[in-house]
Amino acid sequence: xxxxxxxxxxFDAPDESVCVKWFETAxxxxxxxxxxxxxxxxxxxxxxxxxxxEALVSLPNGADTVRxxxxxxxxxxxxxxxxxxxxxxxxxxxxxxxxxxxLSDEFCILSAQDACAGISSDLVAQMxxxxxxxxxxxxxxxxxxxxxxxxx
Numbered sequence: 181x182x183x184x185x186x187x188x189x190x191f192d193a194p195d196e197s198v199c200v201k202w203f204e205t206a207x208x209x210x211x212x213x214x215x216x217x218x219x220x221x222x223x224x225x226x227x228x229x230x231x232x233x234e235a236l237v238s239l240p241n242g243a244d245t246v247r248x249x250x251x252x253x254x255x256x257x258x259x260x261x262x263x264x265x266x267x268x269x270x271x272x273x274x275x276x277x278x279x280x281x282x283l284s285d286e287f288c289i290l291s292a293q294d295a296c297a298g299i300s301s302d303l304v305a306q307m308x309x310x311x312x313x314x315x316x317x318x319x320x321x322x323x324x325x326x327x328x329x330x331x332x
Contacts, residue, residue, distance in 0.1 A: 193253040202286075204233075211235075214279060218236075232251050234247055235248040239276075246261075
């Protein structure tokens with residue numbers, strides 16, 4: 181895995197961000213190819229957190245509902261199981277090959293294995309001091325919890 185880009189946490193973020201409309205359009209196209217349905221799309225920072233856009237999608241052939249997560253500052257996408265209840269901030273990362281292939285042309289796809297990997301100094305070497313300070317405060321254990329977070 182490559183080092184995380186500066187601003188991926190939402191702190192020290194670049195001026196440019198990932199437009200929620202671009203993410204939504206890409207999700208609709210990917211889900212259409214998989215013969216599924218987009219249930220809803222939520223933009224990052226609609227209230228205060230999270231730092232990622234989210235699409236809730238249903239896939240055919242007995243597949244469950246999947247959350248498509250997109251970092252709001254860098255085009256990084258991961259997949260997660262649906263939240264168990266409103267306000268649930270735990271992310272259960274999973275792989276979704278039905279959508280990953282269709283989204284990989286426009287986004288960097290983070291596998292469940294990579295999302296659940298531990299944090300090393302090499303992976304956070306490019307991050308800014310504000311981000312590192314937030315990491316010390318929130319103490320994430322997985323790289324996915326750095327890229328997709330609810331920090332405020």
